Amino acid sequence: MVAAGWVDGAEAGLLGALNLSGYLIGVGGVRALARRVSVPRALDIGMAIAVLAFAACAWRGGLAWLGFWRCLAGISGGMLMGLAGPSVQAVTPLQRRGRAGGLVLFGVGGGITLGALLVPLLLHGGVATAWLGLAALVLVLWLVARNYWPRPPAAETVPEGRAPPALGIIIAYGFSGAGLVPPMLYLSDLAARGRGLGVAFGAGMWVLFGLGCIAGAVLGGRAVDRWGGRLAVLVWMVIQSIALALALPRALWVLAPLGLVSGFTALGITTVALAAARERADALAGVIWVRVTASFAVAQAISGFALAALFRVTDESHATVFAAGLLLSLAGLVVAWADWRWRWT
Numbered sequence: 001m002v003a004a005g006w007v008d009g010a011e012a013g014l015l016g017a018l019n020l021s022g023y024l025i026g027v028g029g030v031r032a033l034a035r036r037v038s039v040p041r042a043l044d045i046g047m048a049i050a051v052l053a054f055a056a057c058a059w060r061g062g063l064a065w066l067g068f069w070r071c072l073a074g075i076s077g078g079m080l081m082g083l084a085g086p087s088v089q090a091v092t093p094l095q096r097r098g099r100a101g102g103l104v105l106f107g108v109g110g111g112i113t114l115g116a117l118l119v120p121l122l123l124h125g126g127v128a129t130a131w132l133g134l135a136a137l138v139l140v141l142w143l144v145a146r147n148y149w150p151r152p153p154a155a156e157t158v159p160e161g162r163a164p165p166a167l168g169i170i171i172a173y174g175f176s177g178a179g180l181v182p183p184m185l186y187l188s189d190l191a192a193r194g195r196g197l198g199v200a201f202g203a204g205m206w207v208l209f210g211l212g213c214i215a216g217a218v219l220g221g222r223a224v225d226r227w228g229g230r231l232a233v234l235v236w237m238v239i240q241s242i243a244l245a246l247a248l249p250r251a252l253w254v255l256a257p258l259g260l261v262s263g264f265t266a267l268g269i270t271t272v273a274l275a276a277a278r279e280r281a282d283a284l285a286g287v288i289w290v291r292v293t294a295s296f297a298v299a300q301a302i303s304g305f306a307l308a309a310l311f312r313v314t315d316e317s318h319a320t321v322f323a324a325g326l327l328l329s330l331a332g333l334v335v336a337w338a339d340w341r342w343r344w345t
Contacts, residue, residue, distance in 0.1 A: 002189065003199050004127045009189060010312035011063055015070045016185035017304030022071035024297035026078020031290055033079070039087050040149035046079035047142040054135035058128040078297060081108075085274045086289045090152035109213025109267050111141070116206035123199070166280050166288050168339025170295045172233060173273045175332025176240060177296035178303035180269075182325035183209070183243065183262035185304065186311070186318055190247065191255055194318040205259045212263025219264075220271030229276025230340045236272050237333040240265040244329050247322035303328065 002012050026046070034042040053073035057066060115134060122130035186194075187209060192202030216236075223232040243261040246254050277288040307321045314320045 001127055002193070006060055006127060007063060007066070009193065009316045010308060012189070013185055013304070013308030013311050014063070015066055016181075017301065017308050018067045018071040019074040019077075020181070020297065020300040020304040022074025022076075023078035023081075024074075024294065024301050025071075026075040026080075027082040027290065027293045027297050028078075030079040030082045034083055039083060039152060040146070042083055043080065043149050044142075044146060046076045046083075047138065047146070049073075049076035049079070051135050051139045051142065054131055054138060058131035058135070060128070078293075081270075082290060082293050084150070085270075086277075087150040087152045091150050109210055109215075109217050109263065111210075112213050112263070113207055113210025116203055116210050119206075120200055120203040123203075166277065166292070168335060169229075169233060169273060169276050169280070169288075170292050172237065172332045172336040172339060173269070173292050174295035174299040175328050175335060176237060176269050176273075178299040179240060179244060179325045179327075179329030179332060180262075180266055181300055181303040181307055182247065182318075182322045183258075184266065184300075185307070186321055187259065187262060190318045190322075193316075195250075195252060195255065197252075197255075205255065208256060208259030209263035209266070212260040212265075213267040214263075215260075216264035216266065216268025217271050220268035221275070223268075224272050224275035229272060229279045230336075230343065232272035233269070233276055234333070234336040234340045236265055236269040237329065237336040240269060241326065241329045241333055244322055244326035248319060248326070 001007050002009055007015065030042060030046070033045070037045075049072055053069045053076060056069040057073075059065065115137065118133060118137065119130050122133040188202035188205050191197050191205045192199050220232065220236065223235065227235070239261065243258065243265050246258040246261060273292055274289060277292055280288060303325075307324060310324065311317070311321050
């Protein structure tokens with residue numbers, strides 16, 4: 001969109017921040033919606049919003065138009081991420097929940113990879129064609145998946161009792177979300193414009209990101225089954241810090257591992273955090289997961305707007321925004337270590 005002149009670099013960052021803000025709204029409201037209409041219907045609504053939002057972005061209606069629909073796309077993402085993971089784990093035996101969480105996010109990583117492979121092909125027809133193609137892809141995936149939506153017990157959607165505070169995981173995951181904003185919003189732009197490699201290479205970075213997501217989701221589930229949630233969160237925060245540090249050197253060879261490791265940590269941290277929530281609250285894990293995901297979403301929204309402003313005032317310095325992400329990731333690492341060391345409730 002930047003290369004086609006629809007928005008400039010700073011406006012693209014703003015659209016990303018609006019998308020993250022929508023994610024927060026979706027996470028905050030989806031459990032109430034699921035209680036009212038059931039989990040499968042709430043997931044259907046989330047997918048329908050995604051299709052509509054992607055299709056609407058095909059019209060070059062200006063920054064306000066695109067901002068509204070990118071926010072709505074974020075709402076759909078928050079609904080799906082806030083509901084799918086806990087619902088799948090609720091219908092999965094205890095000993096398989098780590099891997100089940102990984103498989104849910106495996107699908108997310110697969111979607112990122114598929115989209116990254118298709119977008120360069122669709123861009124031959126222009127930006128509008130790319131958006132319509134993505135809308136069609138989501139529609140097809142929705143029609144295939146909707147017959148397999150999880151149907152958790154009523155206790156999972158209308159929980160009784162008091163969930164533990166789980167402050168360690170909530171704070172650590174929030175810092176993780178804030179630190180992941182640079183690779184999630186600026187990774188392709190770093191390669192395409194920051195390193196001067198062009199749009200095709202920028203799209204290739206998202207292919208690597210998606211492949212990393214797949215690996216992180218699968219291995220994250222296995223790590224939880226072997227180590228437990230607390231230690232797995234700590235390990236993934238170490239990996240995230242390494243990923244952000246890889247963006248700082250200007251050497252071109254670091255771009256490939258940067259894309260892979262960024263994706264590995266982006267979905268892997270969600271896999272292990274989901275399992276950590278389940279460890280601490282069992283049937284009330286959905287309540288904790290909403291808090292954890294809300295922390296992530298709030299931190300990402302604030303970080304998204306702040307880094308968009310920082311990107312503009314630093315004359316679009318990628319190094320500055322990735323350095324800020326590294327500092328936020330290191331803060332999350334410290335919290336995760338303290339949570340593992342002293343086992344906060």
